[in-house]
Amino acid sequence: PLSPYRVALRRDADSVTLTGHLPDAASRERVLAALRPRFVRERVVDRTRLAEGAPPNLVALLETAIPQFATLASGELAVADREVTLSGDSLYPESGRRLRAAFPATLPAAWRASVRISTPGVPERRDGETCRRDLAAATRAHPLRFSPGSSALSPDFYPVLDAVAALAKLCPDLKIEVAAHLDPPGSQLAKPQT
Numbered sequence: 001p002l003s004p005y006r007v008a009l010r011r012d013a014d015s016v017t018l019t020g021h022l023p024d025a026a027s028r029e030r031v032l033a034a035l036r037p038r039f040v041r042e043r044v045v046d047r048t049r050l051a052e053g054a055p056p057n058l059v060a061l062l063e064t065a066i067p068q069f070a071t072l073a074s075g076e077l078a079v080a081d082r083e084v085t086l087s088g089d090s091l092y093p094e095s096g097r098r099l100r101a102a103f104p105a106t107l108p109a110a111w112r113a114s115v116r117i118s119t120p121g122v123p124e125r126r127d128g129e130t131c132r133r134d135l136a137a138a139t140r141a142h143p144l145r146f147s148p149g150s151s152a153l154s155p156d157f158y159p160v161l162d163a164v165a166a167l168a169k170l171c172p173d174l175k176i177e178v179a180a181h182l183d184p185p186g187s188q189l190a191k192p193q194t
Contacts, residue, residue, distance in 0.1 A: 001051025007062070009035075009069060009077040011088070020079070023054040034063045038070035055082050057108040064106050068099060072117070087116040089128040122174040131171035 007020035016039045022028045028048060035044050049087065058079070065084065069077045075088015086103055090096035099139040104113040126134070142160050146152070153161075 002051045003053060004081045005053045005055060005058075005079075007048065007058070007079045009062075009066070011039075011042070011069070011072060011074050011076070013074070014041075017045040019047045020049075021051040021054070022048050023052065023058065024050060027054075027059045027123055030059050031062050031066075034066045038066060057111075061108055061111060064108070065103075068103055068106065071095060071099060075117075076134045082111050084111055085116070086113065088118075090119050092115050093119045109131060109194070126170045128173060131167065131174040134167055135164065135171075135174065135176070138167060164194070 001152070002021055005021060007018070007022060010017045010019070016035060017127065018031065018035070022031065028046070032044065032046060061079070061084065062077075065077055065086070069086060072086075072088040073091050075086070078085045078087075084107060086099070090099065095159070096119050099117055100115045103115050107113055138160060142156070144157055144160060147154070164176065168176065
């Protein structure tokens with residue numbers, strides 16, 4: 001019997017490759033049957049060998065993990081004895097967070113999981129205090145003041161607005177309030193210019 005007993009799935013741009021060992025031909029067919037409906041556009045490549053020593057519930061574990069593995073844009077599902085590692089790239093931050101939270105709970109009893117999911121091009125979220133401090137710093141350096149009688153954005157506003165927009169993406173829970181005053185009624189500035 002093999003020890004450690006390993007099997008892995010690797011997803012690339014155009015293929016899914018199954019490597020390592022499986023206990024018998026029926027197990028191999030069950031794993032391939034779980035893969036094929038999830039990966040209709042990718043080529044499924046089977047490079048497994050048959051060997052004794054598989055941990056209990058290995059095939060059930062793979063059948064449970066494959067649908068979650070299929071949500072990744074690219075990545076790997078690796079099994080070594082009773083340890084499972086799911087790693088890769090998710091297209092959407094929320095999907096990656098959900099997968100990190102849910103994957104360990106779906107495994108059969110006595111299995112340990114580690115999950116490393118990233119979303120390329122999406123920076124990590126910041127805590128509320130850091131967001132407030134960064135927003136204050138971005139707007140303190142250059143307060144946004146309109147010309148009297150005008151509500152037009154001037155070009156010197158754009159860098160500050162870009163910084164605030166970038167910060168809002170990192171801090172989705174941050175509430176940004178915009179306040180302004182109007183020119184007094186009856187003043188020369190309150191009348192529209194012709």
